Amino acid sequence: MKRVEGLRVQLDAVAYLKSVKKLLGVTYRELSALLDIPESVLSRYATGDMLPSVATAEEMLARLEKAYPVPEVVRAKVKVYESYVDMSFAYLPEFWQLYEVYLARRFAGVEVDKVLTAAVDGIPLAVAAASRFEAPLVVAKTYKEPGVENYEYTYLREGRPATLYVPSPLLRRRDRVLIIDDIARTGRTLRALAELAARAGAVVVGASVLVAKSGFSAGVDFPVDVLYTY
The missing domain is CATH 1.10.260.40 (lambda repressor-like DNA-binding domains)
Structure with a gap:
């Protein structure tokens, strides 16, 4: 060693x-x-x-x-209400440290060039992932960055059209991308992120979802790790 x-x-x-x-x-x-x-x-x-x-x-x-185990820590800390999932623990530095260790083991041997997430709630976890893999963080936003070409993808989110944008210089052809999603209810945001990567010619090597709703289906051709399902 x-x-x-x-x-x-x-x-x-x-x-x-x-x-x-x-x-x-x-x-x-x-x-x-x-x-x-x-x-x-x-x-x-x-x-x-x-x-x-x-x-x-x-x-x-x-x-x-x-x-x-980290999934059990998530189970102990997350609070699920009828119309709200309290994931405030995911904003604690102590959890970021655990999450880094978990990701390093879960995706051991996987080469990561970029970490991709959607604004805004997934950013703290994605920062932890980017730090661990020493890879730049790319954040897909709901608005275009001015003065630069953007990859964009429109999908239905909670019954309404939503569009995510990524400035084209941030994702390159053959980049190996790890997607981070804090909570997945339908998988649509995760699939939208994967589509943005595909439009850039990048390759998604995996995804980590902290919390997913029962019945969640990723519907993608790369490994998706879910830590806790409610």
Whole structure:
């Protein structure tokens, strides 16, 4: 393992530790019992005073992911009401860190040149994805950027026509694109994003949907990962 890869594992383990503690209220005592590491040492990891060895970090990640898988964290934090889905947790830096680790494992070995999302709610998650894959973020907006050619696609959203635009210089032919969608009810926005990528000659290598409504059907020819279905 290269040194930078080992450092990434160490940082991921500490990020996962801190995130589940903050998001789920897990105590150091509980984490110590799970990880077989003294509470005082875990505290020093969390404060940045020291890092676990690469071997320890790998074991920490394995145990943390098994005990607190990211889809279950989403299940615990999302609140579904009759006409509203509260996803405010997705705006927390602690969740972004978990999401980065999850994406890195879910799409391990996948080359990503661009991360594509629709304005505006999916942007925080897409920023986390772009950071992890070290790829530029492209945001499809509901208006044209002036002075530049745009790819555009019109579709029905909640029974009304909606159009998404992406400035043509931002998506290139043969770009490998990862789509990020915070919530999918019908799959229409996801398919619209895929169509924009296709019009640019780019290739969608996958999509991550944080929350989807029961009955959601992507209807696309690339892998779509859904973390939680309500």
